[in-house]
Amino acid sequence: MGKEIINIGLLGCGNVGSGVVNILSNNGAEIEGKIKTSLKIKKVLVRSLDKERPAGLEGVQLVTDAQEIITDPDIQIVVEVIGGVDRAKEFIKGALKNGKYVVTANKDLLAQHGRELFQLAQENGVSIFYEASVGGGIPIIRPLKHCLAANKILKIMGIINGTTNYILTQMTTLEMSYADALKEAQEKGFAEQDPSSDVLGKDAAYKLAILASLAFNASIEMDSIYTEGIDKVTLRDIRYAEELGYKLKLLAIGDREEEGIVLRVHPTLIPQNHPLAAVNYEFNAIFFEGDAVGEIMLYGRGAGQMPTGSAVVADIIEVARLINHQVDSDIMEVEFAPKPIKPLSSYKSKFYLRLKAIDQPGVFANLSSIFGEEKVSLDMIIQKRKVEDTAEIVLVTHHIVEENFFKAIEKIEALPAIKEISQIIRVENKE
């Protein structure tokens, strides 16, 4: 039964592509033993034929025109690891139209054009696999689709951007400033020269869109995700957070509420004993809450050549099994429909607020009465060092509707005694 050899066309041979080549070359025999099929890279799309050929590509045809892969009748699986949106989209569409299964690690593309591509896959009787698009080598997509299939997923909450987690970990453990930590991350290769997609939360938002689609069976538009980066986080806030029993992390969060789903990426304080609080440096972790299974966390390396390659090869193996069983694949992605989105403004959050006030009698009474008017109740208060006539006050609220909190903030800002609203950070804490 089944094909003895399955041919793969590799679009791109950069970081992840080399990882794929590497794994198939190192572990190919063991994999062949498991699936009774030999996985062979037949052609690789490269930019130039002059560059040195990576090890493991002996006897493999290098091409500079993607059509030679997309239209090759011997190739059953096209692996897209060139990244970017436009070219990748064009190539994947071509591959699907030619009846090829597609494996991709491209989160930007799937978050923005997933619906169109899944539809096209269905029309052509094939499918798209994308385990590597979120969380690198951590098993996430397949556990969500299969292992947790019996559950209504109530919440997803993840550290899914390694760059920002590395920066925040360095700030926390070495007491570095944001600017210094970013610079060091760039020097070490953990952050790009233009770090904006990571530090502004965009990368995490793309990944959240993919996760939330699967968790909530919904088609997600990027602009329904509230996105805030870590570029305004200061060491001062990290220290206060520690004093209050929290750790500061950039979290991507999806909540299933009665009125709709709430999607957001923002710096977040989480209790120090929460499993996510122990996820440091470039590690990623995704926390799920299912109605049956309760709390689950999946942890590992969210990026890097070999971990991401591991996820891509797992997908290739899955497609090979699929091809040899000659069955239709799961096509549930095409059925994702838009779901009601609940705006963050009507969501109940807990807030950390840091502000500077002139140290004079009555300031606290003014603050309290404004909070009272907007039904904002307080959980914790720290008031410390006075510098000349200025006092710094840190507050943590109980859970309150965001709209009310920001109305209170507007009124507080207008008080003459308030010199500055220095920081506002959301807090995730069941209690």
Place this chain on the structure above:
Amino acid sequence: MGKEIINIGLLGCGNVGSGVVNILSNNGAEIEGKIKTSLKIKKVLVRSLDKERPAGLEGVQLVTDAQEIITDPDIQIVVEVIGGVDRAKEFIKGALKNGKYVVTANKDLLAQHGRELFQLAQENGVSIFYEASVGGGIPIIRPLKHCLAANKILKIMGIINGTTNYILTQMTTLEMSYADALKEAQEKGFAEQDPSSDVLGKDAAYKLAILASLAFNASIEMDSIYTEGIDKVTLRDIRYAEELGYKLKLLAIGDREEEGIVLRVHPTLIPQNHPLAAVNYEFNAIFFEGDAVGEIMLYGRGAGQMPTGSAVVADIIEVARLINHQVDSDIMEVEFAPKPIKPLSSYKSKFYLRLKAIDQPGVFANLSSIFGEEKVSLDMIIQKRKVEDTAEIVLVTHHIVEENFFKAIEKIEALPAIKEISQIIRVENKE
């Protein structure tokens, strides 16, 4: 394509069985939407027809003779959740011989008779699913078989017994004695009245056998697993461990070494910043190291009606997909062959040693020279409170061959100045 209704026969309707009924009744519509098939419990095996029928079983036929399920031609999936070994084995064999797929949570049975049952499944063109047998609702079996399929698994290390983890967490956080913590766990229902299978490490050893089979593609005999429980762990050791930067956990560990695999369950010190150190109370977590993916950890509730039910229903859904695609299933389990087992005595471990000695000059010199003879080098030393003429000494060694360590211990025990070897615990620490 495919069947519109798939009929399930449920063997047993206790804790886990009721969870399965519950989940299918609550989330059945959503599941049906995903897989385009209705999952119907047709018959349930109960002990007595007089007992009250759990909610969600309206219109379901209760039977007291398993044959009515096993031989029913309308039933495609038999779910075994009665537990125990002999009856469960007999029923599963009957179901397989009648061409039914089997879903089971029975770790004792699979660890002891898995090979025979997988063989029988293959002969009958069906298969056995067992996600719930290890780690309750945590996705483990499927990620190991699929998501990490590209990897050579080098190490597995897990907290896979909730009872002992609960007891150790209570001892650590509340400074309770082992006896008190065990008693409290029994009162709260976290430990059985006869706790021996949990506290002596047997339950963890069964689960390790199942995990190691999959991770190392090996058929595992139970007697190749070194098994030591937590019944000799004292609060004193937990405190010393904390002082040395460690936490004490009952770990199940499998290592792939060149000469063979090493399998063991024992109390273990792990560094406080290791992700497993933060896994507390009844939670479970399994840590894998793959050659490509690096370090992965899967965390969640390892037991309980709904989490375990979640895993059983995930398996049922998988079987339903399989039936409707009418393909042969993965049958790799039957190919597991015995693999060389490396004895623990030749494995390199790091040890924690606590002993009592008469406080007289030269004792330490004697110890040191014995360690030197056996090539045992020391990493950390604590010597504290003298009570009358007795000093307590705590040592942590570097990595050394177990055999040598125990030779040194024998010599040390024979020294006249040594009053007692109070404790020996292995330490897992890469450095």
